[in-house]
Amino acid sequence: NIRWIYIITFLGECYLTMSIWLFFYTRYLNFSEITTLVVMQQVVQLVFEIPTGAIADLLGKRKTLIISYALYFCSIFLTPFFSTFWVFFALEFMKGVAKSLASGTYEALTFDTLKEKGKEEQYPKVNANIISISWVAYIVAGLLGGVLYDISYFLPYLILACFFLAATIILLLKVKEPSIDSEQGNLNYKKYFSQMTLGFKELFSKQTTGTLVLFLLLGTLGYYTASEFMGISQGKSYGLSATNVSFLFTGGYLVSAGMAQLFTKLLKKGNVVLIAVTSSLFMLASYALALFVSPVLGLGLIMARIGSSSTFSNARSVILNQQISSKNRATALSTFSLLYTLPYVVVVYLGGKVIDLSSVNTFALLLGVLLIVGIAVSLTFFFVAKFRLKPGELQT
Known part of the structure; x- marks a missing residue:
């Protein structure tokens, strides 16, 4: 699967609309309506996050991704043909469902593909390759998105829709479900609701893991809000x-792509938690x-934030996957996504209010202060708890 996962990664992450979507929506909507769409999509993702993670573990990761990418194709393809708020509302709803279906599922498919072959120790390198490919896709999207938009606002959306259609076809024809300890094919309501509760246990059951997860959640919230x-x-x-x-984002993507490949070298020389903490400092400074x-x-601070995001993302992925069993991996990763999506909804809603009253960077300052305090507290509790353990008790 890994070869095809690399190809799907490029197709799915070459998001040509990432640097122009706000410009497109301002053609038809005011800022309040745009914020409503952003919040609504995240609420949909929030509501469906754990249920879709459970579906991925029970129905199968490959089938779940096929549904996700098909929904992405439909919602993106239709967007430039309309100009009314309620149509955009329906399309963003569809996109939120698609995002929740893919959240955690893609990562779980990758890790379990390696585990099936007894090669899970290669995951940090494979994940670094995936992140590098993602940043290359971002670079291409950054270079082309704005240029295509200036030619015709239809082009970024239609070409991106074709990318998702191609990814859907590859999933249908080439990717196979890993044959390991999952329960795909046995989806029923009892297992479904039971599976939904396991994500929280996977993340928070081990000593000190809870405070470390809290740090990862806050760091992810900062990077996610930025992106x-x-x-x-x-x-x-x-x-x-x-x-x-587009060009600004491309500069940051170039740095981030390079940092993703350096991650495995950094991992050999340093502690993965320390790597995550160090990279998050760039994000905090940018706010x-x-x-x-x-x-x-x-x-320049925006570029540094983008550039450091791949290192943080890679470290976060290694830390989380060391703690999670394959049987509940998609559920646990979807739970993690839910836990940073929930505050993001509040952040965007309040951010719109602050920006209307003041400025974007005033809101950036407020958010930065909150993140600094939260991260400092979580790391303090983590390291206090860590030093109370006997050597080897904390896997990371």
């Missing part, structure tokens, strides 16, 4: 056009300092 909302909002607030925002620096330095 989904703050990055493009800050770029637009600095007066950049759609094409210039806390944005209000006080010049636009040029502010854009």
